[in-house]
Amino acid sequence: DAGVTQSPTHLIKTRGQQVTLRCSPKSGHDTVSWYQQALGQGPQFIFQYYEEEERQRGNFPDRFSGHQFPNYSSELNVNALLLGDSALYLCASSLWHGLDTQYFGPGTRLTVL
Amino acid sequence: AQSVTQLDSQVPVFEEAPVELRCNYSSSVSVYLFWYVQYPNQGLQLLLKYLSGSTLVESINGFEAEFNKSQTSFHLRKPSVHISDTAEYFCAVIRSGGSYIPTFGRGTSLIVHP
Numbered sequence: 378d379a380g381v382t383q384s385p386t387h388l389i390k391t392r393g394q395q396v397t398l399r400c401s402p403k404s405g406h407d408t409v410s411w412y413q414q415a416l417g418q419g420p421q422f423i424f425q426y427y428e429e430e431e432r433q434r435g436n437f438p439d440r441f442s443g444h445q446f447p448n449y450s451s452e453l454n455v456n457a458l459l460l461g462d463s464a465l466y467l468c469a470s471s472l473w474h475g476l477d478t479q480y481f482g483p484g485t486r487l488t489v490l
Numbered sequence: 491a492q493s494v495t496q497l498d499s500q501v502p503v504f505e506e507a508p509v510e511l512r513c514n515y516s517s518s519v520s521v522y523l524f525w526y527v528q529y530p531n532q533g534l535q536l537l538l539k540y541l542s543g544s545t546l547v548e549s550i551n552g553f554e555a556e557f558n559k560s561q562t563s564f565h566l567r568k569p570s571v572h573i574s575d576t577a578e579y580f581c582a583v584i585r586s587g588g589s590y591i592p593t594f595g596r597g598t599s600l601i602v603h604p
Contacts, residue, residue: 381533410591419494419580419594420534433589467533476522476541476590481533 379404381470381482389488390458398453398485402470408432409451410479411443412467420467426451427473455487463489492517492585496595504603505573511566511598513555513581520586523564525555528578528597537579540564576602 382401390396402409408427412420422435426445445451449470455462465486469479497512515521522541526534538549545557555566564581578599582592 417499417596419582419596421594422591425591433591435591469534476584478536478539479592481526481535483531483533 381468381480383466383468383482383485385485386483387486387488389490391490392458392460394458394489395454395456396458396487398455398466398468398487400451400453400468400470400482402449402451402468403480406470406472406480407449408471408473408477409445409449410469410471411451411453412469413437414465414467414484416464423453458489460489463487492521492583492593494581494583494593494595496581496598498598499596500599500601502601502603503571506570508569509567509571509575509600511579511581511600513564513566513595515562515564515581515583517562517583517585519588522584522586523555523557524582524584524592525549525553525564525566526580526582526594528580530577534580537566571600571602573602573604575600 384399410425411423414420424434429445440456442454465484467484468482471477471479495514503509524539525537527537538547540557548554553568578597580597581595
């Protein structure tokens, strides 16, 4: 059983560009959450998707948007990239009922030059 | 809102020595507490969690943590560490009755020397 997978592993972009990151949840999971982990920091919650809708959102600007597909996979889109968007982006999947354990993927390392 | 403070950014220790990684939280309501481990170039893995019941919780690889409500702490301990325990450790809190989204601390890097 594959766990949470993310693609690509690494990505280099320049300021102002747009980027799309992808996540496939663990088999059987219906909820996907995205986190940003800056260097030397803990993960910061971006948003969470369930039933193809954004259910909760952290303190991130509208440049950060997402999508969930009928097969529960998800995308994170970031527009107008800033240098400060350089980070490890983590996807976590779980079941939609409260305190179900979140399973994290290995992350996508985004570098903005 | 809740917050988490991990007091040590880095903890060096020799193999087979005991270790304690400190975590304090602040919240005006009851909380659920978690420890995650992140090995190099990997995502986070849940190590252990406190939801209710016994305040002492254990992981399968010898770590334990104790919920201390009066001191608002959830310190992680292991009596004898191995080289393979070298990793980043994150404490996280979820506010009871809230959104069930965890707030993470900044992490503690555990470095085990031979």
